[in-house]
Structures are given as structure tokens and as C-alpha cells.
Amino acid sequence: MTGPKIIFYILAFSTILFSLLSVFDRRILRAAIYLLFVLVAIAGLFYMMNFQFLAAVQLMLYAGGIVVLIIFSILLTSQINSKLDAPKLMQLVAASLTALFGIGISLYTILPYVFTPSEAPALEVNMRNIGLSLLSTGDQGYVLPFEVISILLLAALVGIIFIAKRSRT
């Protein structure tokens, strides 16, 4: 066992454990906090793969933004002491069977497959390369998705104001 391996096992185990807890815990606020732990563990995985910027975005956007939004909406819509309804037995069995079938079929397809990594020298993922790629138009340029995402965010902003506005009637 070497260092990275131990860290990977810790991160993977906590991801799976906390996601299971987040799905099966019937106290909804705790489920949201477990979701926060899952997101932080996944940010750790991104750090392991040398994507520091992505890990920082994961922490800021998911752990800092989305979880806070979810907790706010929980506080606005449910009693803090009330528990969620337990799922019906049939529902639980059907969902578990679907998941097991899906896991089985995916792993059966993927595990025997031999991936061939590209031989090209690795690109250093630093802020300079990310920024240049995000705003260039040539090969490795991602200015179009960047602009499309900004329009999407603007549309989402306007849509949210329109939806959440108290109607006059």
C-alpha cells in the first residue's frame, strides 16, 4: 500500500458510504449534510488527478453553493423534526433491482475492456492553459461553450426571478 492508494481508498470509501447514507437517511437535513461530504470527497479525487482548478470549482460551486441552496429550501419547506416517508417495499425492491442490473451490465461491459492511453506528452493543467483554452477559438479552444454557458446562466437568472416572483393574483 502506497500513499496515493491509501488516499484513494479513503476517498472512494467515504464517497460510497456517505452517498448511501444520503440516499437512505430519512432525516432530510442530515441527508443534505451527507451529500456535502460526498462532494468534498469527490473534490479530493479531482485533486488526486491533478485538476486543482476543477477541485476548487467543485468546492466553491457544489459544496459552497448548491448544498447551501438545498439546505435553504429544506428549511423553507419542511419541518425539521419530521422524517421522510419510508419507501414502499415494492418501490425499494424495484429500485434496488434496477440499480443492481445497471451496475452489473455496466461493469460486465467495462471491466474486460482494455483502454489504450494516448502516448502524447501530458499537458500541464495550470491556470494559464485553462484560461487560454477557455478564450481561444482554434484547436483546444472552448470559447463557444464558454459563451453558451454564460447565456444559459443569464437565462436561468431571469427565469428564476420570474418563477419565484409572487404572482399578483
Place this chain on the structure above:
Amino acid sequence: MNLQAEIPLHYMIVLSTLLFFIGLVGVLIRRNLITMLMGIELMLNAVNINFVAFNHYLYPHRLEGHFFALIVMAIAAAEAAIAIALIINIYRKFSTVNVDDVDELKY
């Protein structure tokens, strides 16, 4: 750090597969809109792990997986914000966020 020698790509794929289907179970067994949204977030994160892992292991000279994951995150943020605006509106109208009770259009 040479991750390829320590942790094969298959480990990452197994992890993200498990995470994706746990999220799917979360969407299927709960009838509360907020917990369903949390299941969807788990599924999106599983997809992100896949993108990043394939980018890092197979195509380290490109940044496609990185930007794809970045854009998935931005869309997840927009989606969560809109979903929560809708949830709060539904709560105002029906005083519940249980999807089985929100059935005005059904009958």
C-alpha cells in the same frame, strides 16, 4: 505523481458506476422533490468523475474532459437554482413538496 501505476482507470470507473446507481436509487425511492434533486446531483457528480478520469488517464495532452466537467457543473448550478425556485413555488401552492400530492393536472 504517476497515478496510472498506482490506481488503474477501472477503479475510477467502478467508483463512478456505483455512485451513479446510488443516485438513481435515491431518485427512485424518494417522493420528496428535494431528495430527488439530491439524487440527481449524485448522478451528475458520477458523470464528472468519469469525464475527469478519462481525461487524466487516456488523453493527458487535451483538456476536453476538464472543460466538459466544468460545464456540467455550471449547468448543475443553474438546474439546482431553477429547481429550488420551482420547489418553493410548489410549496406555496400545495403546502407540500411530495410529488404524489402535487396532482392537480392529473384528474
